[in-house]
Amino acid sequence: MNGIVVAPQPRAAEAGAEVLRRGGNAFDAAVTVAFMQCAIDPFMCGVGGIGVAQVFDARRGEATIVDFYGRVGSRARADQRAGLIRRTPTGRTYVKGFANAVGYGSILIPGTVAGLAAIHERGCLPWRDLLQPAIAVLRDGFPLYAYIAEYFDAVYQYPHGDYFPPFEQFIRTTPDFAHLWLREDGLPRRVGDHLVNLDYADTLQTLADEGPDALYRGSLASVIAADFAAHDAPITADDLAACRANIVAPIGTDYRGYRVSTSPPGGITLLQALALLGDTDFAASGQDSPDALHHIATSLRIAFGERGKIAGDADRALLDRLLAPARLAELRRHCGAPASATRAVPDPPGTTHLTVADRQGNIVTLTHTLSLGSGVVTPGLGFQYNNGMASFDPFPGRPRSIAPGQARVTPMSPTIVFDGERPLIALGSPGSNAIISAITQTLINLLDFGLSPLEAVGAPRIHCEGGALLLETRTPIATARELAARGWVLNPRPFAYDTLQGRVQLIVREGERWAGAADPRRDGGVALVVEYAEAG
Secondary structure, eight states: OOOOEEEESSSHHHHHHHHHHHTTOOOOOOOOHHHHHHHHHHTTTTBOOOEEEEEEEOOOEEEEEEEEEEBOOTTOHHHHTTTOOEEOTTEEEEEEEGTTTGGGGGOOOOHHHHHHHHHHHEEEEEEEHHTHHHHHHHHEEOOOOOOOOOOOOOHHHHHTTTOOOOHHTTTSSSHHHHHHHHTTTTSSTTTTTEOOOOHHHHHHHHHHHOHHHHHHHHHHHHHHHHHHHHTTTTTOOOHHHHHOOOOEEOOEEEETEEEEEEETTTTTTHHHHHHHHTOOOOOHOOOOOOOHHHHHHHHHHHHHHHHGGTTTOOOOHHHHHHHHHHHHHHHHOOOSSOOOOSSSSOOOOOOOEEEEEEEEEEEEEEEOOOOOOOOOOOOOTTOOOGGGGGGBBBTTTTBOOOOOTTTOOOOOEEEEEEEETTEEEEEOOOTTTTHHHHHHHHHHHHHHHHOOOHHHSSOOOOOOOOEEEEOTSSSSSHHHHHHHHTOOOOOESSSSGGGGGGGOEEEEEETTTTEEEEOTTTTTOEEEOOOEOOOO
């Protein structure tokens, strides 16, 4: 077989492809791609981030989940936001001063490096070598890519006061963060500005030289712990030292005779949506038809309605009940008229993804994130931490309330579809809750409509999580009118390729070869096929 690397950032995909050409496997390539993404897409992911991966080890014939979701620090308390809770006009809850969304109090224990280290245990190249491309690009600098500037624009566009502060406040959360991203005139850096980040390069060099333990139990950990203690962060030195990736089994369901495997607990929404769609005759209704989109939107609405039952550490018994035939039959009885609006749009993007496969058939599909970012940069380290605490319920006594050690609930769902024992499809997406919608529709495009990989990720898409139905401008007008006539409240977004619809990174096995496609939303992306020289 050939190899393939798919990512939203062409330079990151190129670095991963080079690892495969040098004799590395998919696990090695994924580490290099992820660190390059941290370097050149630093609002989507980073050393201070969190995430999850699904890996398939071809030698063992086994798929596993590498969970580095991020957990609440030991100094956090369930009632720490008491007296500070506010509601927006749309009904969303936030904390006065946005203390749960930006600043030191918003940070979860960063798990990304631990997750990449766990993946690298299956690799064959030295850890140190895999970080060098990211170190080089940070030292040499690179032009500020459009997708970085678009993040600034997305934050500007998002309603201020809806749990995230105005951009002007966010960008000045800490002096080192402001120094990185504001020009001398006080305005944000723009497309084409030359970016050099020597502090971040030095941090990665320390990780390369000392290994991933440097961030948790070594020289970097001591700097981070001191900074956190000085600013009353909920994370202690002991929390960092205890950080490990969790290796767990995937969850799955059948769709069209294939086995869909994804990550718990957040992937349960994807599996429920697919299970509810299992009886839908898409071939009869046709792609982009009112019937097809109505069924997809209804199933997504119902599946998202179940989502409030899960917490970050939901047990398998609960997940099994949510997928049980009796529960699915009950939910199908509610596939009627659209529900009243609860949320208009998913959160703005703050996540990225990569999908890699090699000649042996090993696969990594990995989603990692900063959420929206905390705005905190420890002096001298050069990277921003996540703001995953914003995902927790500030009220005590609820399933998603703040509790030390509690994992964040996330829609991240790196997914592999099996044809018998062999992987057929591997994919994932950034995009907040639209991750679920994007993966669902991409699988329908492949398995029901028979589209090519590029057609499957680029086709018009919808999103619905219980309220208004988001449409791209490529949705046929007649279809939109029919959906409105059926009772859907429409939110036609002013984009042909809307970044809020997710950005799928896809590989597909075609015979004995890998093919793939990167979602064209948000500055495109690239799928690089690696051809190997014949042995001997």
